[in-house]
Amino acid sequence: MDLLTAVFVAPFLDMAGSPVFLAEVVIVGVLTGVMYSLVALGFVLIFKASGVFNFAQGVMVLFAALTLVGLMERGVPVWLAILMTILVMIGLAFAIERFMLRHLVNQEPIILFMATIGLAFVLEGVGETLWGSNVKALDVGIPNASFEVGGILLNEFDLFAAASCAVLVAVLAVFFHYTTIGRALRAVADDHQAALSVGIPLKTIWVIVWSVAGFVGLVAGIMWGARSGVQFSLSLIALKALPVLILGGFTSVPGAIVGGLIIGVGEKIAEIYWGPLLGGAIENWFAYMLALVFLVFRPQGLFGERIIERV
């Protein structure tokens, strides 16, 4: 009985008892969710355009952040460092296409998936060899002051992160829907052969999409890095983005955003209100459980397209 109360009653009483605290928890959750969304976005972009489940997305975030920090440590001004990092990420996209993807055309998705895990190893090793593996602080000059609105404590940094995420998503949406390349990318996502037959070079598309994913990774890297320092564990947030994908669907940009928010908020609330009951640190798996439960009711995810099967 006590257990039932502890699980089903007490947390809600706590919430009702301190709405401001709840609001703060939700806001923290939303902001974490935004970060997840950023990483998930990278996944979605690549999956949507090339059907590759890019496990290296998390390491790309790390790699981008490491490069940026490394450049800044060597005295490069922020704006130039960011520009150079973007160039590095584009170069990386070329290299990945040239040395990996090109040779794996027409392979099973699982093989490509495995290759991206291999890629994750390579990027991680290269990044740490170049820039070292100690924790580094990243300061790109994002304001970080706290202020209060209606009794709720807010942080400028978080708002900035949310804003940049929103801008990024808007840009991507426009890119996908209103540019030739964007439409081409969508065509490729539907059918490689068909896309090839209308004359879109697969190579180009891969380079573009991996560059974009690299850029998104950089944005995510800046946010996460500025918040919690640049280190190896940054690549692990990729794992956190995966349940977001199940929730939002592998091919849906809005899904990634909304899924990220749901996971972020849900995870924080669960951790704060139910976590102590279970010994804490349930963040690690709660997102997955949430996603799984969700899947049972909506297997295609929030906005995922229905997969139609023929007999």
Place this chain on the structure above:
Amino acid sequence: MIYREAGQFKTTYTADQAVFPIVQDRWFIAAVAFLALGVPFVANEYWLQVVLIPFLLFSLAAIGLNLLTGYTGQLSLGTGGFMAVGGYMTYKITTAFPDLNILVVFAAAGLISAGAGLVFGLPSLRIKGFYLAVATLASQFFLGWLFNRVGWFYNYSSSGTITAPPREILGIMVTGPEATAEVRYYVALAIVTVMAVAAKNLVRGRIGRSWMAIRDMDVAAEIIGIRPFRTKLLAFSISSFYCGVAGAMLVFLWLGSAETEAFDIVVSFDVLFMIIIGGLGSILGSFLGAAFIVLVPVLLTNAPQLFGLTMAIDLQKHIEVVLFGSLIIFFLIVEPNGLARLWQITKEKLRLWPFPY
């Protein structure tokens, strides 16, 4: 070239369906068995501990995952979690019932893993492919968390580690600090041999065909009367049983003690690498893949010394990681169907020698 099959005809279905219908293959297997039995007489402790025992237990885990992913087509990233169940449950059971034969304990722990597999296989009813793969990560993280956080599983020891207690079979110490590497090797060899044979038997019979049918075309499989849900769940349970026993071996026959880190997501990926590099849908491939993944780091670690090079430890570590990753990519490019396929091609060539086809 070495194959001389003329005159090897089969007069019964049993002979025709044998695992090794060709005499020369049987000789080869006999030679392998002889080597496997004889190797402790020539190998030192280092080889047994660093290469052979992990090779055996990871082969078993790879077989387990291969049953699920290679044969049934259900991609799983939760191998480490199921191995953890095996490791922790063995610990729990053998400390609770110290007199129970350790092999029985392994089996019991395997069964509990199978149960866990069953539960975490439930989503396979509704989802497939990468969705399912991500879902299986849930088991990885949840189980890892569970064994880390819930003291009951590690008997509330202060360090949070589980340690293999000394256990004997027929008066010979097989686990615990006093068990020699040789003994642990032989026990592992016995377990892996028996379970590999069982796996082979499963995949060449009705169940294997059901699994492969689901893998190749689940709609058609259902229409010829295969129950998809049941078949997938059976694959999840049996796969987890194998992984569970492998996890038990990892703690009890290899490391001696472990924390949840021993079963983290890297292990899941390693095992997945093993089956992909070894060959999806091949028992032999599971062994080849395990050998590859176990040996490559050993070689990479030892290579600099071999060439008389010295370098900073962490630099070496980083280079190792890069090389390992590159090797994986290189291998996937060169032979996406795995070592087993290479083996098969070689064998086919030898059978057709000197003809190309």
Place this chain on the structure above:
Amino acid sequence: MQLFGGVNDNGRRQVRRFFGRTGLTRRGHEHQPRSTSPGGASELDTLPKLLLDNSKRLADRPAIREKDYGIWQTSTWRQVLDEVRALACGLADLGLERGDKLAVIGDNRPQLYWSMVAAQCLGAVPVPCYQDSVAKEMRFVIAHSEARFAVVEDQEQVDKLLEIKEDCPKLREIVYGDARGMRNYTQPFLHRFADLQERGRRFDAENPDFFLAEIAKGTGDDIAIILYTSGTTGQPKGVVLSFDNVLVTARNAAEYERLTENEEELAYLPMAWVGDYVYSVAQSYTSGFCVSCPESGATVMNDLREIGPTYFFAPPRIFENILTTVMIRIEDASWLKRNMFEYFMAVAKRAGADILDGRRVPLLDRLLYGIGSVLVYGPLKNTLGFSRIRLAYTAGEAIGSDIFDFYRSLGINLKQLYGQTEAVVYVTVQPDGEVKPDTVGVPAPGVEVRISDAGEVMYKSPGVFQHYYKNPEATAAAKTEDGWMRTGDAGFFDQDGHLKIIDRAKDVGRINGGTMFAPKYIENKLKFFPYIKEAVAFGDKRDYTAAFINIDLGAVGNWAERHHLAYASYQELAAKKEVYDLIHGCVEQVNRGLAKDPQLAGSQIKRYLILHKELDADDGELTRTRKVRRGFIAEKYTVLIDALYGDADHCEVETQVTFEDGSTGTVKGDLKIGDVGVSPAPAA
């Protein structure tokens, strides 16, 4: 030509035979020509008696296998006896009587083999028919043999019999093996094989002594079988063979070749052919070895490989086809493998046959041959299914010496034999260690051979048939009063006493001036070149030999491609100078070969031309079995012949051709004529 007895030559071989695992020595005897009785084994003078004996002596050893439902379903001798017994009783119950004929039609199937023996148990005579004959062809055999019963494989054969049944009034009962598709056949005279056996078992239970008593009635003089030969002209003739004919000959040869019950043989040639009857039935019964029936026509090569026979027979055409596929497959191999193959095949060519025949070979060659065995010969034989061959025969027509040497150099004991249905196969056979590609060996054990004054090969043997069924004229024409049998083939013995067959006796002519002219012999020599598909030689009553040649479009086309020669059609290719040069070389080589034989040196080819079109059965130039119709061709192409025997260096011609769709057209050509130098005849 002198009469040549093969007997003394072979009498030197003292061969002892051991029967079975009991180690019981039945008989060790000298090979002597015996007239009728299978001396010393009179109790085993019929196949049914042999079966009874084998079922005791070799009871649980395999007797026959059939690949069916994916595995080699094996019957032991004991089981075979059961099957035959049930079948014989069933047939008896159905009314088969002593002296009746029983037609057997189908692919090689144990059931059909059993029905032949079952008929013999009852004193009836099996008449196997070619399973691929159309109903019309079958009608003659069934009607002529007056078969009352027929045992057939399946619906296909039943349908044929139903079609001709009205024309064969004697045909009463039809038994079929495979019930597939027979569900709606309600005719009362149709019986399922299994049902018949069931009926037989009931009959047997009621008359337990019947079966053995019937077998005991049989003697060696009884007619064992009637085999219809597919005559090139006229109607087939039924060769009547007694048990003594069959068994004595089979035994003699089996002992000569030391066949034991451990042989493995694949029964894949038509059951109506005498060879199959001797190898797959008679010798299997006398030696007790197991015979395997392939799964289907499409799987023979694979089945051959699985069984890996020790005793094998194939007509030259099959060996030729196998060699061709070997060469094609090797062409596609990697550079390294191809070169290795070629290198070791050269070694084999040098040393292989000598090693096989036990002659002295330089140590280095022996060593290289050993390496070659591991790398090439062994695997090659293995992929072909020839690994275990101890004895392989080829007969029926001449085999190209390249082909023949190829197999022998691999270490396969391939031998030629010369035989006839009327002799129960064996007339001459090549002894181990004395094998030459262009002869057919020495007289088989028990056979005497002589060459008539007209050059015709004649023989006398225990296997000489009784008579042609219902055809005394033909019998008289074939057999002389004193028991010599005419073969209709022209030939001569070489200095080692080996018989050399050169042509059909009636086709052999004379070049003006007296040299023997054997057109087919020359044509065959030409055709042994892969580039030459067909050849027609002329020379009878003319001053010299001249030939028409058809190039092989595949082989020459391939050659042309390698030499960057462009061509659009057969005609264009055939007219190329380079092709003429190629063929010229071949002709010269043939001439050199002819020059070696004193009898034939005068018939070397002086002039030839390459025809502008392929000889075609549709145009009447070939028979349906692809034999050249020399007379017809000579008439049709008089212009060309005149040119060959004139001094023109080219000749224009216009020919009617029939296309595949049946329409006709004309082909025009301006043909070059090649002149070839002749080689000097040997001093002899």
Place this chain on the structure above:
Amino acid sequence: MISNKHIGEVLLKLEDISLSFGGVQALSNVSFEVREHEILGIIGPNGAGKSSMLNVINGFYHPDEGRITYKGTTRKDMRPHEAARQGIARTFQNIALFKGMTTLDNIMTGRNTKMRRNFLWQALYLGPARKEEMEHREAAERIIDFLEIEAIRKTPVGRLPYGLQKRVELGRALTAEPDLLLLDEPMAGMNLEEKEDMCRFILDVNDEFGTTIALIEHDMGVVMDISDRVVVLDYGRKIADGSPDEVRTNQDVIDAYLGVPHDIPPDTPPDDTPHANPQP
């Protein structure tokens, strides 16, 4: 050939079957019967709902309305594997073989529902499990023999030419020893000779095993030749049902095939309307 075949009782009865996908009507009020041992041809122009009909019969689609009575039992809802266990087997228009397996293994999967030994026995592969495996191997071999595909027994089906794949698929359906065999365009894409072979096999199956067959086929000649009865669908409705001769002369059928305008809107879905199977 003298046919002594007895068309038996009603094996399957479909009453007022309607099926729609997202508002598109694939079948409207279709009723017909399939009798024991008969060969029923289902024909109709593209988009007539023929494949949908088969999918309804073996439980792949669940009709919005209507009743299906099979072997005397009326059912509402059935999963395809249940249909298989009750003796309904089928082949597909687009070959649905298990590409990674050999011909033999593909055919053996057809026996799966008849095998009883559990996985423990199978893991041992001794005694009863082995015996069972061998018995079913023999059954599969009989089908291989029946369909004359001995030579490709151990070839992975992916390597086989189209015509042979179709034959293997038929074999897989046959090894299940079905009472009702549904064939979805068994001769699509075949050349004349292959078609003749397939016809012979279909007739033989019907004849030898007494299997009831319902088949969809585009080749009118073939359908008319081998069917005992023909049902004609057009735009999801049944427009004729009867012997081949009756159907051949039916004015509605002629109109349908000649494309005479209809009062039904022509935006009905294609024949093999995608099944909205909500699985990612």
